[in-house]
Amino acid sequence: MQVLDNGLLAFGDLEIRLKVRALHVKRALVAVSPEEFELITFFARITGRVVTRMQLLENVWSLHFDPGTNVVDVHVGRLRRKLEGAGPAAIQTARGEGYVFAPKAGAAG
Numbered sequence: 292m293q294v295l296d297n298g299l300l301a302f303g304d305l306e307i308r309l310k311v312r313a314l315h316v317k318r319a320l321v322a323v324s325p326e327e328f329e330l331i332t333f334f335a336r337i338t339g340r341v342v343t344r345m346q347l348l349e350n351v352w353s354l355h356f357d358p359g360t361n362v363v364d365v366h367v368g369r370l371r372r373k374l375e376g377a378g379p380a381a382i383q384t385a386r387g388e389g390y391v392f393a394p395k396a397g398a399a400g
Contacts, residue, residue, distance in 0.1 A: 297310070298310040300332075300335045302335070302338075302381075302394040303394060303395065304316055304317045305374065305381065305394050306318075307331060307332060307335055309332065312325075312328050314327075314328065314331060314373075316373075316374060321373050321374075322373075323370070323373060324366075324369075326351065326352070326366055327366060327369060327370050327373070329351045330347065330351050330366055330367070330370055331370060331374075331392075333347070333350050333351055334382065334390070334392030335392065337392070338392050338393065338394075339391065339392070339393055340391065341385045341388045341389050341390070341391050342389045342390050342391070342392075343388065343389040344357070344363045344364075344389055345357060346389070347363050347367075347389075347390075348362075348363060351366075367382055367390060370382060374394075380393075381393070381394040381395075
């Protein structure tokens with residue numbers, strides 16, 4: 292990950308622009324919901340570490356209990372589809388544990 296002074300988190304072809312709350316894949320703007328943007332930003336800040344569903348509920352949705360819904364799974368699935376252009380499986384499932392954000396470092400261009 293490369294963090295630039297202008298609020299840009301860069302992972303090869305994937306760029307998260309914090310100040311304008313925008314996501315770009317291969318320099319193309321990707322439309323994301325506010326929750327999806329919070330999700331990708333949270334993942335980006337702890338790249339490579341396993342994140343549990345409960346951690347995501349607490350940090351993205353400010354829920355301190357599991358409401359028994361699949362809200363996390365639905366949003367992660369949508370975000371995965373939107374990130375497909377950035378390379379294979381930027382968000383991986385850690386079976387029985389949660390998710391791992393591990394984008395492949397590719398040449399941005």
